[in-house]
Amino acid sequence: MENAALLRAIIDNAIDGIITIDARGQIESINPAACKLFQYSPEDVIGKNVSVLMPPPDKEQHDEYLGRYQRTGHAHIIGIGREVTGLRKDGTHFPFRLAVSEVKYSGRQIYAGFIHDLSREKEAEHQLKDYAAHLEELVADRTQSLRQTVEALSQAKEEVSLSLEKEKELGQLKSRFVSMASHEFRTPLSAVQLSASLIDKYAQPFDNSNITKHVARIKHAVGNLTGILNDFLSLEKLEAGRVEPSFNNFDLVKLAEEITEEMQMLAKQNQNIIYQHTGISHVANLDANLLKNCIINLIANAIKYSGENTFIEFNTEINAAGCHITVKDNGIGIPEADQKHLFEAFFRAHNTGNIPGTGLGLNIVARYASLMNGIIDFKSNVNKGTLFTISFPIL
Incomplete structure (x- = not known):
């Protein structure tokens, strides 16, 4: 019983x-x-x-x-x-x-x-299909919108170049355009980035590779456009004289390790960033934000212009002569004929092909280094790689 x-x-x-x-x-x-x-x-x-x-x-x-x-x-x-x-x-x-x-x-x-x-399982399947369909529409809409934005920027640049005869007028118009673009485009780009992150978060329980792929594509496109806007905004501030370095003591090794970890996440497959510091002191007296911008730009270029399964050497050194930063890659290198123009604004080497870029990064790095009393130099050979060195005197 x-x-x-x-x-x-x-x-x-x-x-x-x-x-x-x-x-x-x-x-x-x-x-x-x-x-x-x-x-x-x-x-x-x-x-x-x-x-x-x-x-x-x-x-x-x-x-x-x-x-x-x-x-x-x-x-x-x-x-x-x-x-x-x-x-x-x-x-x-x-x-x-x-x-x-x-x-x-x-x-x-x-x-x-x-x-x-099976009601809940079937409901989840329907939601997943709805998510996928919505994501496809969102990708198509955002891709079309971004393409139109890029085309509009390209057309605006061409029209401006043709209509202005004097360098001063060109600089003034560019400054106004950059200010407008940075404010007008940042808000929708931020909204797109947030929406993509939320879709990624809400779709995690479904573990769908298509959703992950399309969200990554949206984020990558937004990242590219945000980088372009940041370059234009930095250049506009430099030319307007609104960038003033703030010198403070900070731990250079800690900053470099943080940058290395951050940039390693952006590296290509089996592309490793190797960091090393030389010297008994870790303390530098520079503008940490400007220096971080310089280093990130150099490492980003090394990642972009190097292939998979390669090493990027990133070194810092503090000695009696000063502070030295080096970034070395084994990428496509810079043709000798292009090297004299490398730090000019909007200049890009002829062997970059379809690799995206604005041609502003190295110009901004050189000007930031100059504001901190530093100089930038490089050595490069085609298909063998490039070594950039930024040197700062002890203040």
Whole structure:
């Protein structure tokens, strides 16, 4: 009796629905979970054929099974471990997975059906499809918008170059354009970046590679445009004389290690940044923000113009002569004919091909270094790599 009571308690408290029927399909018992799923009380269904819980065509198929049993004496179960559709009392349908076991008891054949509700799983599948469809639309819209923005910027630059005759007028117009662009484009770009991050977060439970790929594409496009705006804004501030270095003591090694960790996340496959410091002192007296901008720009170029499976050497040194920063890569190098123009604004070497860039980064690095009383130098050979060195005197 105790075992029977325990079994009854287990069935009554089971999460999945359990229904038992006789060989002719009449319901003999139904547990509370099944009652909740089908919205029936035990009194409503016990003694009735189980087909009352089935919508067409399962209902008609079950009638066939019963007819076959009456003719042949052999039962035919509608399915084992497969997805079927249930019919609630209010007429609505819901999906569930059905497993059926045959039980011989007191000389009779009883069939126990185990019902696992799939409503949440199916709802999640529909949400995932909706997310994917929405993301495809978002990618298409954002790609078109970004393409139009780039085309508008390109067209504006061409029209400005043709319409201005004097360098002073060109500088003034460029300054106004950069100020406008930085304010007008930053807000929508920030919104796009935030939306992409939220989509990425909300889609994590679905573990869908397509969503991850498209979100990464949006973030990469936004990052490229943000970098372009930052370069233009930095140049505009420099030319307007609004950049003033703030010299303070800081831990150069700590700053360099943070930069190395940050840039390693942006490196290509199997592209490693190797950092090393030389000297007994770690303390530098410079503008940490301007120096960080210089180093990030040099390492970003090394990543961009080097291939996969390469090393980027990043070194800092503090000695009696001053502070020295070096970044060395094994990339495409700089053609000798282009080297004399390397630090000019908007200049790009002829071997960069389709690699994106504004031609402003090295110009900004050189001007930031100059503001901190430093100088930048380099050595480069085509297809062998480039070594940049920034040197600052001890203040």
